[in-house]
Amino acid sequence: MKFFIDTANLDQIREMQALGIIDGVTTNPTLLSREGREPKEQLKKICKIVEGPISAEVIGLKTEKMVEEARELSTLAPNIVIKIPMTKEGIKAVKILENEGIKTNVTLVFSQNQVLIAAKAGASYISPFIGRLMDNGQNEIDMIRESMVIIKAYNFKSEIIVASVRNSRHVIESAKSGAHIATIPFAVLEKMFKHPNTDKGLNAFLSDWEKLQTKLRK
Numbered sequence: 001m002k003f004f005i006d007t008a009n010l011d012q013i014r015e016m017q018a019l020g021i022i023d024g025v026t027t028n029p030t031l032l033s034r035e036g037r038e039p040k041e042q043l044k045k046i047c048k049i050v051e052g053p054i055s056a057e058v059i060g061l062k063t064e065k066m067v068e069e070a071r072e073l074s075t076l077a078p079n080i081v082i083k084i085p086m087t088k089e090g091i092k093a094v095k096i097l098e099n100e101g102i103k104t105n106v107t108l109v110f111s112q113n114q115v116l117i118a119a120k121a122g123a124s125y126i127s128p129f130i131g132r133l134m135d136n137g138q139n140e141i142d143m144i145r146e147s148m149v150i151i152k153a154y155n156f157k158s159e160i161i162v163a164s165v166r167n168s169r170h171v172i173e174s175a176k177s178g179a180h181i182a183t184i185p186f187a188v189l190e191k192m193f194k195h196p197n198t199d200k201g202l203n204a205f206l207s208d209w210e211k212l213q214t215k216l217r218k
Contacts, residue, residue, distance in 0.1 A: 007025070057083035081105050082097060104124055
């Protein structure tokens, strides 16, 4: 499974990139606005840190506007992927852009029907928002499992990016389901490193080592 980090913060991206576990980045207008910098310049900086796919989202709601924005964003760096909303207008834009060789990531996906439509349109990536499904009392993990069945059954080129990840369980269950990618917030990635028994074991090893050194110095 590939790990993307879901942030536009350069420090967070650099920290995780230095660990060698990040394969790409997803951003959106909200994440970019939090950084207080010109969005396109921020995207350029992100693209210089991570070589993998960097998702940048269009703002327009009509096909023509989405395509126009997408073409402009795609000139920022060769690894830019265009996030397009899961609407009729968006799907038309996906078809146009993919035919032009511009990779797309269909976002705001909440059902297996939407996954199937996006895959048939030729989207490079499809992003089901499982955290929001969970908030609505739906079985978010079943949605991922069934989406992967659809993708594999018809050998669609689309890769599933599990998005709106709320906790480490979401990452593990998505991995068990065979999802291609999880895009994970920095805070969740941080927690995935930690376990109380790791700290306990490390402290015990260090304590035993210090006892040995004290004994040898006598």
